[in-house]
Amino acid sequence: MAMNELIKQLTEQAVRHRLIEPEDTVYARNRLLSLLGEAAYVDPGTVDTRPIPDLLDEMIEHQITAGKLAPRLDEKERLAAELMDVFVDRPSQITSTFRQLYAEHPQQATDYFYQLSQANNYIQTKRIAKNIQYQADTVYGEIDITINLSKPEKDPREIAAAQTEAVESTYPTCLLCVENVGYAGRSNHPARANHRIVPLSLSGESWALQYSPYVYYNEHSIILSQEHRDMVINRQAFARLLEFVAQFPHYFAGSNADLPIVGGSILTHDHYQGGRYEFAMDRAKTLQKFGLPDHPDVTGETLHWPLTVVRLSSLDASALLDAADEVYQTWLTYEDAEHEILAATNGVRHNTVTPIARMRGGRFELDLVLRNNRTSEKHPDGIFHTHADIHHIKRENIGLIEVMGLAVLPARLLSELEQVEQFIVGTADSTAPSHQEWATELKAAYTGQDVTDYVRQAVAAKFVRGLEDCGVFKQTPDGQAGLDRFLETVSRQVAGDRR
Secondary structure (H helix, E strand, O other): OOHHHHHHHHHHHHHHOOOOOHHHHHHHHHHHHHHHOOOOOOOOOOOOOOOHHHHHHHHHHHHHHOOOOOOOHHHHHHHHHHHHHOOOOOHHHHHHHHHHHHHHOHHHHHHHHHHHHHHOOOOOHHHHOOOEEEEEEEOOEEEEEEEOOOOOOOOHHHHHHHHHHHHHOOOOOOOOOHHHOOOOOEOOEOOOOOOOOEEEEEOOEEEEEEEOOOOOOOOOEEEEEOOOOOOOOOHHHHHHHHHHHHHOOOOEEEOOEOOOOOEOOOOOOOEEEEEOOOOHHHHOOEEEEEEEOOEEEEEEEEEOOOOOEEEEEEOOHHHHHHHHHHHHHHHHOOOEHHHOEOOEEOOEEOEEEEEEEEEEOOEEEEEEEEEEOOOOOOOOOOOOOOOHHHOOOOOOOOOHHHHOOEEEEOOOHHHHHHHHHHHHHOOOOOOOHHHHHHHHHHHHHOOOOOHHHHHHHHHHHHHHHHHHHHOOOOOOHHHHHHHHHHHHHHHHHHHHHHO
């Protein structure tokens, strides 16, 4: 297709998605011509309309064929972001629109910003559509499984370029810094020309809201400090999470833990995640209720969930914050050798939590998922991490999203699980070595049902088993007795502090 036709389609789609007004069409067209190295424009007449990501892909291939663009992923992403930046308002205008809509209703503001982030191709909708997603029933309820195919792998040319550029630039400092807004990108840093954030104030500090480029669930948000500093879980973090859900009661907000192994992938920038989605953990059944002596307005619960969850709720955010901090402070130094829980080794802390805040029925709710990152000779990757028999499915950190019951599994599984299916039905003699023992067990128990569904259910069962490994107090009578002792310690600690 001729470039003029692609330009017309892209500008028409930008108008349709309300990225620009019709009066902006000539300006936008001329900016595109400049970026694409085109000298002139001839109106091609009536054109079909296709999704924006498809148009960008064709424009990029046109540039590669014409010798105007290197066929490297980073170069292609950089041009795509620059092309879409033509249609995106400046940050100040987006913030102004967001705040005007927020004054009417918080959901109107986030609806606007989420739609914008999809329409301008910052959220990679076309790539996300490639992900394998399904739900599976388990003893803990229906959980979500995603095989992540949306992040393309780098080719050797990119890796070589990144090695050169890594020495030359440390700007922006990290992937989450506010300096990414409008940044062109380079071989070792993604293109962000079309990226926008909305400033927030949390506990009197400057924070910001953005969306994840590769959303794993509806309205997958990143809530980030405008200061580049390490992630820390403490009372102030709980306060910010509760303040965020007070500002945006239709969203949850949570944080990865702040220690290696049990933490997320980025511990060097203080940030949280949020969104508009009900996870399996949200629906978990209550096992028991408990109270805290100094906080009669706070309700405590433990859950039927593979990880150990202390759920606190109250109409009063301040009372809830005080109660949560007392649970957390007790956990920081708590030890239970019978359950392999040590608070620290040689001064290195092991205990922390994964906190999740939400509004439910007009009440503030804060989940504290108890975490411990000890290792041992038997479990060098973590006593409370997925154990070795799970690693052929999931070895990466169990962060906030997985804790809540959404498995984000590696792309390699797409082809590997197809081979497992073929082995089960007898059209392949073997599988990848890491899966062979598991596949043999599955084949022995196979009774002729749909093999894809059968394997998917088995993957979900493995993932849940991995989550159970991460629970500091297991869902067994002995484990629950251990949790009861911890909660009794919290109550005694509160009473002791009161005296």
